[in-house]
Amino acid sequence: MSHVRKAALPLLVVALGAALAACSRNEQAADAATTPVAAPEATPAAEPAGDNVHAFQIGTLQAAALRDGGMSVPNDNNVFGVGLTPDEVAGVLAAAGLETDQLHLSVQPLLVRDGERVYLFDTGAGGNMGDSAGKLGAALQAAGVEPAQVTDVFISHAHGDHVGGLVDAAGALAFPNAAIHISQPEWEDLQAQASGEGAAMAGLVAAITPKVSTFAPDAELVAGRVQSLPTPGHTPGHVAFRISAGEGETLLYVGDQVHHPVISVQRPQWTIRFDRDPAAGAAQRARTLEAAADSGERLYSVHFPFPGLGRIERGSDGQLAWVAE
Template sequence: MRRFDPTRAVLTLALAAVLAACADPAPPPATVDAPPPPMATADTAPASDSADVHRFRIGSLDAAVLRDGDIHVPNDGKTLAVGIPKPEVDAVLTQAGEPTDTVHLGVQALLVRSGDRVLLFDTGAGDADFADAGRLPASLRAAGVEPAQVTDIFISHAHPDHVGGLTDAAGQTLFANASVHLSAPEWQAVQAESANAALVAAISPRVDAFAPGAEVVPGVTAIPVEGHTPGHSAYEIVDGDARLLYIGDAAHHFAVSVQRPQWTIAFDGDAPVAEASREALLARAADSAVTIASPHFPYPGLGRIVRREGSFVWAPLQ
């Protein structure tokens, strides 16, 4: 993706304004202890539970995390902690119980049923050669939903591990009836890259390019988190007093990115801006106790950000 150069002042003000709702004290979290029945319409038989489907609720909304696969990157100082001495990175990983030779990232999507809408947040990596992925279609069906039943797809950003599952090997859309929502700056950047020509052709008729920070559909508001790509968005999903914040690539690794938000990540288009965005989002999430859904944290990637010893830690929901 192309780099861009917004000022930190604009970044901080915009992020604070859009995330102001997250400052409310201790809202009811998304619960995981009472899974709903499989998501199925009258013409779709409920599927049996699957290890790749983690069901939960956001208020009264049925939701599920869908496993797509995994990404493994070397801990070589060139990816998630660029230029940081390896012993420092190793110490963070070891304390988190992680290996120090390879950094493991999950790839997962979020499914939410809201009234007549079936919402899907990101679409995984598809058959990308950099990931052991491509399980999303099977996970979706295991949750009782056919691709044609998805009405709305929310793209955090257009990196291939988030849009790879939009099309099949022939370049045809896999979600024929879904509107594809992404921010206008992100869509503009996607169209400007010749490598994206096939993707653009497949999804253009169904794209909704929204203004950053917009309420995209009732109950789903985009949260600009700048620096990763030109129009990267998190999404806040609200039902009554219950909220869930889907963070996209605001943070990649549950230990490295959370405990050391100022360490440079090679995937960020504008690293200084992304680092400021990451720290601001983690602070807001910690102070509001909002439930987080992360597509790259260990499956199912549901939990909270907690302040500890001058930094942050990831507290997964049990």
């Protein structure tokens, strides 16, 4: 996220709208999209494709973080720390040694190979975030996987930076042979959005419908391997995924319960605009983080700095912290 550039103002306004729409489809986001101030900077495709793949193991399973892109959000209290002052947010960022005028988010779907099966967890933004994301295809290729080899896509929730990559630029299925697993309440919500907001999501919904396989939020999706965990709040049908590889080796894909490695972890109770139900989102975030601190389980966070692997630790003062691998 260190390679940022200034773009022309109209582009920035579009990027802000796209970034917010990607994570949130509420009315406040629509308002923000029309406000040409404090716009974020886009992250260009400056890195070679190989730098967008981080291969690692989950026990005996081969996995890889695939960088789709990223976004920057201004510290203007419109997204992070809603209801607080920018100085309050800046204070927490500064104490962690981060810049204080904007917050950087990465976008990195997860690839897992399981014998003959190839899993993707979320699909990035596709065309929803302009040049700042939508590079999953290149990263997948760099990881040595063709789109047609993907057998299963697991969707944490139906925001544009997670489902956008399900279709290509022409609107056709990006992973033509893959079953698309999405929780029943989330699928119902996406369908309702598509009928209410029109073209963009309607086209996506029509394209993926033949491949969608819905599940109860607490389902075992692949026996002994992939379990979904109900984690509503960010969206009504949001789920996390626990990937198990035997011998007690697990990885918890937390989805969008958290967005920023400092603000989300150290101030889980703060309202983030992206959460559809702010109170439920904050409560769920706190539960997940406290459980992760207790268990020491390895986490994968789709929006934390690439590659998003790490654990939650609790300091002697009770303060939680993200410790990246």
